Amino acid sequence: xxxxxxxxxxxxxxxxxxxxxxxxxxxxxxxxxxxxxxxxxxxxxxxxxxxxxxxxxxxxxxxxxxxxxxxxxxxxxxxxxxxxxxxxxxxxxxxxxxxxxxxxxxxxxxxxxx
Amino acid sequence: xxxxxxxxxxxxxxxxxxxxxxxxxxxxxxxxxxxxxxxxxxxxxxxxxxxxxxxxxxxxxxxxxxxxxxxxxxxxxxxxxxxxxxxxxxxxxxxxxxxxxxxxxxxxxxxxxxx
Numbered sequence: 001x002x003x004x005x006x007x008x009x010x011x012x013x014x015x016x017x018x019x020x021x022x023x024x025x026x027x028x029x030x031x032x033x034x035x036x037x038x039x040x041x042x043x044x045x046x047x048x049x050x051x052x053x054x055x056x057x058x059x060x061x062x063x064x065x066x067x068x069x070x071x072x073x074x075x076x077x078x079x080x081x082x083x084x085x086x087x088x089x090x091x092x093x094x095x096x097x098x099x100x101x102x103x104x105x106x107x108x109x110x111x112x113x114x
Numbered sequence: 115x116x117x118x119x120x121x122x123x124x125x126x127x128x129x130x131x132x133x134x135x136x137x138x139x140x141x142x143x144x145x146x147x148x149x150x151x152x153x154x155x156x157x158x159x160x161x162x163x164x165x166x167x168x169x170x171x172x173x174x175x176x177x178x179x180x181x182x183x184x185x186x187x188x189x190x191x192x193x194x195x196x197x198x199x200x201x202x203x204x205x206x207x208x209x210x211x212x213x214x215x216x217x218x219x220x221x222x223x224x225x226x227x228x229x
Binding site for chain 2: 034036041042043044045046049090092095100101102103104105106107
């Protein structure tokens with residue numbers, strides 16, 4: 001069965017500081033992993049996805065994530081936080097059992113301090 | 115191009131009532147999935163439909179049902195509403211269901227409040 005665990009329900013960083021949001025996965029098969037962002041009162045927007053082509057994945061808005069099989073991790077980073085990055089971030093893994101469904105983590109709320 | 119659209123945006127119902135939520139996928143997308151997002155949690159998979167057939171179902175009671183129409187739009191129906199059904203209901207579309215790396219594009223959601 002596939003699942004993800006997001007460490008830290010709330011993360012606060014200063015504007016301009018490094019953003020690091022943690023995600024660990026559990027999967028019985030090589031995983032497909034996704035990061036989505038959710039702004040207040042909106043749906044989910046795809047930031048990036050890992051599909052085994054490259055371990056370092058670059059996404060939109062300056063975000064990137066590195067797939068580390070040995071650590072079963074897929075942490076999301078951004079070198080310099082911007083006020084507009086304040087949002088809820090969700091890590092997800094593909095179900096890979098018939099339906100093309102996603103299993104989401106519980107989310108990490110990012111606050112950016114000016 | 116228009117993204118995934120959902121209607122209504124907000125809905126208030128009372129316990130025991132029935133609700134129908136609607137979703138229109140991105141043009142050209144044939145797969146629609148429904149997710150429930152309870153406040154403070156990540157989305158949970160309810161259904162996936164592809165070419166009008168159910169391709170997958172999450173761990174939800176039979177009170178939840180869905181269907182997909184020939185134009186690939188979809189409806190989610192919930193009967194005998196409970197307080198615990200209060201949530202943001204998200205619809206996602208993808209171009210196919212053939213690969214598990216397929217990106218799902220989400221709509222803005224319908225926020226349902228059950229009183």
